Amino acid sequence: MNVTETTLQNVAIIGTGSYLPEKILTNSDLEKMIDTSDEWIRSRTGIEQRHIARDDEYTSDMAAVAAERAIESAGISAEDIDIIIVGTLSPDMQFPNTACFVQGKIGAKNAICFDIEAACSGFLFSLETAKQFLATGTYSTALVIGAEKLSSVTDWEDRGTCILFGDGAGAVIATNKTDQNKIIASHLGSDGKLTHLLNIPGGGSINPASLQTIEDRMHFMKMTGNEVFKHAVRCMCKAIKQVTAKCDMTIDDIDWVIPHQANMRIIQAIASRFDNSIDKFIINLDQVGNMSAASVPVAMDEAIKSGKIKKGDKILSVVFGGGFTWGAMIIEW
Ligand code: COA
DSSP states (O other), rough: OHHHHHEEEEEEEEEEEOOOOOOOHHHHHHHHSSSSSSSHHHHHOOOOOEEOTTTTOOHHHHHHHHHHHHHHHTTTOOGGEEEEEEOOOSSSSSOOOOHHHHHHHOOTTTEEEEOOOOGGGHHHHHHHHHHHHHTTTSSSSSEEEEEGGGGGOTTOOTTTTTTBOOEEEEEEEEEEEESEEEEEEEEEEEEEEEGGGGGGGSSSSSOOOOHHHTTTTTOOOOEHHHHHHHHHHHHHHHHHHHHHHHOOOOOGGGEEEOOOSSHHHHHHHHTTTTTGGGGHHHOOOOHBOOOOOGHHHHHHHHHHTOOOSOOOEEEEEEEEEETTTTEEEEEOO
């Protein structure tokens, strides 16, 4: 008997929520801080503005608000949650994990908590991990969050990176207790030979914090932008092909694509390789920039709450981030 096929349970998303900090940093604001222009940023990235958290507003604070909104939209209580997973590259602290901070803030006292660090792919890696726990019946209800305070790891003197990033959080409640929608297929990938192209070199075991690492600005994100661009397009196209092939679909069967919101030109390059399907792509990066692991769940929540995504729609989310890591998932809503 094929045990897995006969015993795996359906996994559905029953609630979503998101949070963006109040403060907005526009391209014109950046013009006053570094040598750049609104025109350059718009034409190279599509970004017009991004949200920036207050100094006393942490990744777990944003995650907790997004979580509370997701809990409310799912119609459950925090105590119903069995597992909290936070995808983030900008945790509150190196440890304990940010999911524990969130648990304390929302009172989800029955949950086990851990983070997943897969950079901008963090939310999809976290949701896929939760799916495994739920499909096997180990747990029933998961709170999955993508949350980032990227402003705390952005080098505001580096015009090649600081124009790209923003802060925010998105969350979903996933459960095996209903068939109201379903995760149909997923595909994840990683390439550890390319860790040098996108990283924060300081503060880990290779370069522990020291006066020198601070002087060398090693605690901020470093990126070889044009190389990352090429790999992002290639890996996300590959992930779309692999996940659709898994369920005998093509892009024609998909109603909405929720891509990682890295750069409008990356999204256009991907869409052009799939029958010029740009109208299917849900895009909010012009308003929020690249929020790494928070990008997909925030865009998903906005598209659901605005009524864009409707019951029965097939959604394909595709992501790419440092590592490199990438992945895609199809959900029938
Ligand atoms: N404003 C004005 N000029 C800028 C600038 C800025 N903010 N940032 C870089 N430049 C300049 C460079 O100094 C360079 O000048 P030069 O030709 O005189 O040397 C020129 O613009 C081109 O730089 P380059 O880095 O080749 O630009 P690009 O077309 O690759 O665009 C990115 C830069 C960062 C927008 C682009 O590479 C990108 O989006 N990469 C992917 C980033 C990403 O999405 N990362 C996250 C993935 S999860």
